[in-house]
Amino acid sequence: MGTKVLLDLLGGVALLLWGLHMVHSGIVRAFGTRIRRILGLILQSRYRAFAAGVGVTAVLQSSTATALMLSSFAASGLVGLVPALAVMLGANVGTTLIVQLLSFDSSAFAPLLLIGGVAAFKRGSRTIVKDLGRVAIGLGLVLLSLHLLLDSLAPAEHAPAVRTLFSAITGEPLLALLIGAALTWAAHSSVAIILLTMSLAASQFVSPVAALALVLGANLGSALNPLVEGAASSNPADRRLPVGNLINRVVGCVLFLPLLDPAVRLIQAIDPNPVRLAADFHALFNLVMALLFILPLGAFARLLERLLPDVKNGSDLSVPLYLGASVNDPPSVALACAARETLRMGDIVDTMLEQAMTAILTNDRKLVYEVSQKDNAVDRLHEAVKLYVINVTHGSLDEADARRAVEVLSLAINLEHIGDIIDKNLMELASKKIKRQLQFSAEGARELEEFHRVVRDNLRVAMAIFLSGDLKSARRLLSEKSRIRELEFAASENHIARLKEGRIESIETSSLHIDILRDLKRIHSHICSAAYAALETAGELDRSFARWRDTETDMARGK
Secondary structure, three states: HHHHHHHHHHHHHHHHHHHHHHHHHHHHHHHHHHHHHHHHHHHHHHHHHHHHHHHHHHHHHHHHHHHHHHHHHOOOOOHHHHHHHHHHHHHHHHHHHEEEEEOOOOOOHHHHHHHHHHHHHHHOOOOHHHHHHHHHHHHHHHHHHHHHHHHHHHHHHHOOHHHHHHHHHOOOOOOHEEEEEEEHHHHHHHHHHHHHHHHHHEEEEEOHHHHHHHHHHHHHHHHHHHHHHOOOOOOOOHHHHHHHHHHHHHHHHHHHHHHHHHHHHHHHHOOOOHHHHHHHHHHHHHHHHHHHOOOHHHHHHHHHHHOOOOOOOOOOOOOOOOOOOOOOOOHHHHHHHHHHHHHHHHHHHHHHHHHHHHHHOOOHHHHHHHHHHHHHHHHHHHHHHHHHHHHOOOOOHHHHEEEEEEHHHHHHHHHHHHHHHHHHHHHHHHHHHHHHOOOOHHHHHHHHHHHHHHHHHHHHHHHHHHOOHHHHHHHHHHHHHHHHHHHHHHHHHHHHHHHHOOOOOHHHHHHHHHHHHHHHHHHHHHHHHHHHHHHHOOOOOOOOHHHHHHHHHHHHHOO
């Protein structure tokens, strides 16, 4: 009996976690970009940031997800530490809304949500409808799992071994707190552990005091996951937000742990329902901690900045290495620094291009992730170079410096576009190929490798042209456009011939093969911009050719 109850309990918890995961992933897929945009716009005042944290977490159903999102914003400098801490206070309150909603008996809605969700997911013609269907399925699974938890615990009233086990591990409030923290860290969800605690309390497997201690532990454990995620960064400043949130949780546990008995009496006097006990205490805890911390956030942020100073790491690709000239230095010096940083961008993009083809041909999922990380670094360097050039050239420039500033900005922009094509297009194709476990034919793989090799060689030529302004190399790079067209035409013809032969590998990878060639050709169009800039500086491009060049560049960018 005891073993069966424990297995049923673990199964119910697993179903609960999966349901919460589906709700979270569905919301992120449907509204993730909008949520990030909204957060970026309203994080100016601590009170508006607090309200944003409440709303976003109520939607995402995960304070951990909000913390990870805010940590990336704070680490990149997109949001100040004070509003970020305010958002986390709001996020902690936002989880209480989820728990409050799920604390009521709504199991009757589970079948309706599951039926409606499956219908929307399977039959929806629009992506957002499918994503919302996923959310409905997740909510249905959460409600169903809560019902299953209560049903699975009911027979355990006649299983003394199970009751003895729970009494032993939750008999001491401090031990119960640590268990709750460990479970929340492992499950990555404080909501799931609090809902489990509600089920245990309703079945009287844990005492009211132990239930509140488990809730304290769940709140503490929810602050551990963002801290663990941020531990990979070597810059202490990136850990300010998760450390601040953890301090808030620890202070709350220290304050509330001795007050669990009076808290039980207070809550039971207002609402004697044992299921609601954990939910009400969770709300009380987070509201009190928000009120205690919201006013002194400025001083708290300054303390965190002193404890965790900003230390730049040379191994971080997104940190500029050469943008160190003063705005008072001659523009030529500043532009030389910007040019060096742009060449460094080119090196990163070249590595991305190399890894992209390896990932495509070998189905290496790890490389897909690494390429995506490098694209984030290229995006940040692009922003840094752009702002730097604008700042150091705000005064009057002679013709040569003005022309060089345009060349630097032009190359940085084109490199950023190449990075986006690699990450958003080529890596998406690689992910599809990995997911379906497809393989190119030997001939098709060789054609793609050859096409890719020519593009990479010309990228290095473009970097050399940017550095030296060599007109002979610029003319040769432009002539490569004809070679690229010929290679694309030959590869497409050979691919069609293999399709006519009925080659299985070619049939399965047909769209991938053509799309990869198209994206590599788009990358090559951006690479040729370095040749255009050098020839235009030398006066070898007439206006009509320049207009044609601009039109072709726009087409390469997908405009």
